[in-house]
Amino acid sequence: MADSLFERIGGDAAVNAAVDIFYRKVLSDDRINSFFEGIDMDKQAAKQKAFLTLAFGGPSNYSGKDMRDGHAHLVARGLNDSHFDAVMEHLGGTLQELNVPADLIAEAAAIAESTRNDVLGK
Amino acid sequence: MSQLVFQGESFLVNEQETVLECLLRHGVTIPNSCRSGICQSCLMRATSGSPGTSSQKALKSAWCEQGYFLACSCVPDGDLELAMPDEVDVSQFSATIVSISNLNEQIVRVLLRCDEPFEYRAGQFVNLCREDGLQRSYSLASVATLSDELELHVKKVDAGKMSGWLHDEVKAGEKVSISAPHGECYYASAENNEQGLMLLGTGSGLAPLWGVVQDALHNQHQGPILLFHGGSKPQDLYLVDELTALAEKNTNLRYFPCLLESDDVVDIEKFHFGSIEETALNEQADLAAWSVFLCGNPAMVNTAKRRVYLAGASLENIHSDPFITQADKSILF
Numbered sequence: 001m002a003d004s005l006f007e008r009i010g011g012d013a014a015v016n017a018a019v020d021i022f023y024r025k026v027l028s029d030d031r032i033n034s035f036f037e038g039i040d041m042d043k044q045a046a047k048q049k050a051f052l053t054l055a056f057g058g059p060s061n062y063s064g065k066d067m068r069d070g071h072a073h074l075v076a077r078g079l080n081d082s083h084f085d086a087v088m089e090h091l092g093g094t095l096q097e098l099n100v101p102a103d104l105i106a107e108a109a110a111i112a113e114s115t116r117n118d119v120l121g122k
Numbered sequence: 123m124s125q126l127v128f129q130g131e132s133f134l135v136n137e138q139e140t141v142l143e144c145l146l147r148h149g150v151t152i153p154n155s156c157r158s159g160i161c162q163s164c165l166m167r168a169t170s171g172s173p174g175t176s177s178q179k180a181l182k183s184a185w186c187e188q189g190y191f192l193a194c195s196c197v198p199d200g201d202l203e204l205a206m207p208d209e210v211d212v213s214q215f216s217a218t219i220v221s222i223s224n225l226n227e228q229i230v231r232v233l234l235r236c237d238e239p240f241e242y243r244a245g246q247f248v249n250l251c252r253e254d255g256l257q258r259s260y261s262l263a264s265v266a267t268l269s270d271e272l273e274l275h276v277k278k279v280d281a282g283k284m285s286g287w288l289h290d291e292v293k294a295g296e297k298v299s300i301s302a303p304h305g306e307c308y309y310a311s312a313e314n315n316e317q318g319l320m321l322l323g324t325g326s327g328l329a330p331l332w333g334v335v336q337d338a339l340h341n342q343h344q345g346p347i348l349l350f351h352g353g354s355k356p357q358d359l360y361l362v363d364e365l366t367a368l369a370e371k372n373t374n375l376r377y378f379p380c381l382l383e384s385d386d387v388v389d390i391e392k393f394h395f396g397s398i399e400e401t402a403l404n405e406q407a408d409l410a411a412w413s414v415f416l417c418g419n420p421a422m423v424n425t426a427k428r429r430v431y432l433a434g435a436s437l438e439n440i441h442s443d444p445f446i447t448q449a450d451k452s453i454l455f
Contacts (some may be wrong), residue, residue, distance in 0.1 A: 012159075016180070028432055041427055045164050045437050049150060050155070061159040 005057035005107050009100060015052050018094050023048045025090040032086045035074050055091060055112040067118035075121045084116055124198040127170075128205075141166070141173075142193035152193055159195035166193045170203035181439050182282055184306035187361065214251065214299040220271055221294055225360040229326050230289055232260075234272040236300065238274055242266055243308035244333030245415070247443065249301040250274070250284065258284040260416065261330035261443065265337045272300070275329035275360075305330075307443045309337040316345045318412040322398055322426055324352040327418020327445055332361065334415055339372055343413050347372075347405060352380040352398035352422070356387060376403070398427040403433055410434035413441070420444035 010017075023045055027033050036044065054060040071079060091112055095105045116122075124135045126144060135144045141316045142164050145152050154164040159180060168189040177196035178186040190207060218232040242248070244265040251257045264273035279285045307330045309316045319338060321331040328351050335349055349369075353359045359379050367378040380398045383392060399422070408411070414430045416423045423444040432442060 024432060024437075027428060038424065041431065041440075042437055049162075053156065059156045062155070 005104065005111075006059075008100065009056050009059075009108065014098065014100075015049055015056060016094055018052050018056075019045060019049045022052060022090055022094040025093060026087065029090065032083050035077070035079065035083070043093060045073075051082055051112075052091075054115070055108045057111060058106070064115075064118040067071055067115055071119045077116065079120065081116075084120060088112060089111055100104055125201045126198070127201070132286065135353045137198060140194055140203070141177075141196045141198060141202070143248060145193065146216045154194060157194045159192050164193040164279045165190060165207050166206045167191070167207050168202050169205050171201050172199070174199055182306065182309070184310055187310075188306075202412070211449060214301060215406060216270070216299050218250070219292055219294055219296045219298065222288065222292060223309045225275060227357055229277045229360055230245060231263075232274040232276055232288055234274070234298070234300070235270065235406050240272070240300075240303075242272075242303035244337040245308035245330035245441075245443075246303035246305045247307075247330070248303055249273075251299045251301070252284065252287065253297065256284055256287075261305075261307070261326075261333070263329040264402045265333055265340060267341060268336065272331075273329075275326040275332075277326040305443055307334065307417060307441045309334045309341065309343075311338070311343065311413055312341050313346070315341065315343045318406070318409075319343070319347045319415070320347065320350075320402060320406060320409065320412055320430070321415040322352070322402055322417070322422070323415075324398065324418035324422050325358065325445070327443070328361065330443060331415055332365075332416050333366070335375065337369075339375065344368060344374065346406075347375045348373065348378065348402065350380055350394075350398050350402045352418075354382045356393070376405075378402070398422060399429050402426075408434055409437075411439075413439045416440065416442040418443075419446050 026048070027036060050060065050062065054062055088109060091111060092105055095108060126133045126135060126141060128145065128150065133144055133148050137267070142152055142157065147217045152166070153163055156163070159177070162180065168191060173189065173196045174192035177191035179191055180192070192277055207338055216237045217234045218237060220235050223231050225231050242262055244262055247259050247261045249257050249259050254274050260274040260276060262272055263273060263275055276285050278289045299399075311319065319334075321334060323331045330350060331351070334345060338347055349365065351359055351365070362379055365377040369375045378394050378401060379392065380393070380394045380396070381387065382397070382402050387393065409430050412435055414435045416426050416430075423442050427442055431437065
């Protein structure tokens with residue numbers, strides 16, 4: 001069997017490298033950074049890491065319900081598809097900066113995309 | 123077979139079992155998610171015994187030093203006593219008030235002598251406990267290797283019970299107790315002494331920074347040290363002469379007294395005006411590989427944390443200590 005996406009992408013080390021780049025992109029983006037006002041950055045970085053681990057096909061115990069419950073307060077504040085798209089853009093941009101091959105980026109994007117309806121409470 | 127002690131109960135660990143598996147098997151609820159050392163949900167602290175480096179590889183070095191580890195990645199190699207990360211250490215040390223003196227109109231310097239051996243790092247904080255049980259957190263401005271006395275800077279808070287007592291009533295010789303030291307706001311660059319250090323504090327948030335700066339200089343830190351102390355008006359600052367003199371003596375230390383308002387300020391050339399984080403980032407815009415310390419007003423700490431992160435400082439290298447008053451807490455919680 002071929003190695004999992006997580007292994008091919010570089011495992012935990014890749015996630016660690018990606019978190020800093022990804023989180024800086026998200027926080028610098030005025031379309032979405034208001035959703036991150038006043039939150040604990042250390043805890044948020046850990047969540048970003050869990051999200052990237054999930055997108056990279058790594059070990060994750062997140063359920064659809066966790067995703068719904070975790071984002072419900074943001075949906076109430078207007079979180080919608082345009083914001084999800086912005087995050088997807090930063091995910092792709094981060095992986096490009098890390099020189100991840102395009103086919104692996106597409107795989108990771110597909111996994112992240114699969115959480116869209118749960119995140120947006122649809 | 124290793125034994126775990128947690129919340130007063132003992133648990134025997136099976137062969138090859140992790141701390142998390144053992145506790146869950148015994149019906150103890152521990153937050154967890156990925157169970158592979160990534161999500162950090164199962165962060166715990168070993169108060170006795172060593173959890174081993176494989177359970178600490180993703181954690182900040184300051185956390186590792188204090189025994190934090192991930193329960194899902196720890197197959198114990200000996201007995202461990204465990205605590206959840208936010209469980210306050212109940213051990214208390216008795217101490218005696220040595221003196222109280224004014225640093226400015228609102229802040230006093232409290233010197234204490236601990237009656238028993240007390241290990242700490244300058245910049246960590248302790249909970250100071252009065253005999254009737256009243257308890258508040260204060261940062262340590264002293265450096266253990268330079269003084270036998272513990273130094274706290276206490277700002278008078280409106281209707282503050284502890285600060286009012288320390289400002290107006292307490293006498294030298296009175297007994298108090300203090301908790302073990304906590305927090306990660308301390309000098310940890312001894313092995314990386316070319317690293318740049320940026321320190322931002324408002325009000326009595328200077329206390330831990332004063333400790334960190336002295337500790338860094340005492341450790342012959344070689345990299346640049348930029349200290350920014352902020353207030354609204356000149357009377358909010360303190361130790362200005364001491365810090366100016368220290369910066370004259372040490373070429374790698376620069377001291378920036380920062381003020382929000384320029385009205386009625388006589389010697390305008392002595393100060394930097396505007397927000398403290400703006401002044402700091404104007405001075406040093408690229409913080410990649412720098413260590414940053416943020417202490418004081420929670421709004422400043424939160425804003426500055428984001429700004430310095432976006433300026434390139436990694437979260438691992440941002441040490442922050444928001445000073446939350448009891449009044450803030452009643453609004454927040």
